[in-house]
Amino acid sequence: MLIKELSKSDRKWVSDRTELLFGGDFVVSRETVHNPATLPGFVVSEGPDRIGISTYNIVEDSCELVTIDSLCQWQGVGSALLEAVEAAAKEAGCKTIWSITSNDNLDALRFLQRRGFHIKEVRVGIAAQIRMMKPEMQEIGHYSIPVRDEIELSKSL
Numbered sequence: 001m002l003i004k005e006l007s008k009s010d011r012k013w014v015s016d017r018t019e020l021l022f023g024g025d026f027v028v029s030r031e032t033v034h035n036p037a038t039l040p041g042f043v044v045s046e047g048p049d050r051i052g053i054s055t056y057n058i059v060e061d062s063c064e065l066v067t068i069d070s071l072c073q074w075q076g077v078g079s080a081l082l083e084a085v086e087a088a089a090k091e092a093g094c095k096t097i098w099s100i101t102s103n104d105n106l107d108a109l110r111f112l113q114r115r116g117f118h119i120k121e122v123r124v125g126i127a128a129q130i131r132m133m134k135p136e137m138q139e140i141g142h143y144s145i146p147v148r149d150e151i152e153l154s155k156s157l
């Protein structure tokens with residue numbers, strides 16, 4: 001397993017994965033629109049295959065983990081991606097890292113809390129507003145759970 005910074009040649013793939021996971025080539029967090037394909041991040045590969053991506057956005061001393069996407073779950077890919085983003089954030093002088101996920105994403109909620117993130121805010125029912133900007137956003141998410149709420153988690157670095 002090899003991890004490296006995202007390069008120009010990965011951008012189209014990041015865009016395709018974003019479409020697949022989030023129903024569009026952009027994601028919305030705290031009412032800000034991000035296009036992950038234009039953000040810094042990391043890619044994990046195994047031989048010729050890409051098996052994970054993370055993207056992040058630094059504002060002042062705070063780093064948002066915008067996306068984290070493991071194509072081979074439960075094998076250490078997500079951990080490697082998160083560690084790389086945390087290291088980049090610390091290097092840039094960040095004091096916190098934060099991320100947003102939805103109420104159905106039990107794997108991400110578990111993964112982030114196991115790695116020191118705390119729930120900071122729950123925006124109940126906000127998915128309905130996001131769907132006005134992004135009608136493709138799924139109604140039913142992971143484990144067939146209706147997607148309704150946004151959960152913000154953060155961690156001190």
Ligand SMILES: CC(C)(COP(=O)(O)OP(=O)(O)OC[C@H]1O[C@@H](n2cnc3c(N)ncnc32)[C@H](O)[C@@H]1OP(=O)(O)O)[C@@H](O)C(=O)NCCC(=O)NCCS
Pocket residue numbers: 021066067068069070071072073074075076077078079080100101105107108110111114
């Ligand atoms: C959340 C997510 C990124 C986690 O990625 P992952 O690759 O499964 O993460 P890891 O494999 O590093 O860690 C998951 C668990 O597997 C365990 N694990 C890692 N390597 C292992 C191995 N070789 N054998 C057994 N277990 C292993 C880890 O210890 C960890 O368990 P823990 O949390 O109890 O410590 C992944 O579920 C995902 O991509 N989900 C879809 C995209 C998404 O929803 N992203 C979040 C919103 S942007």
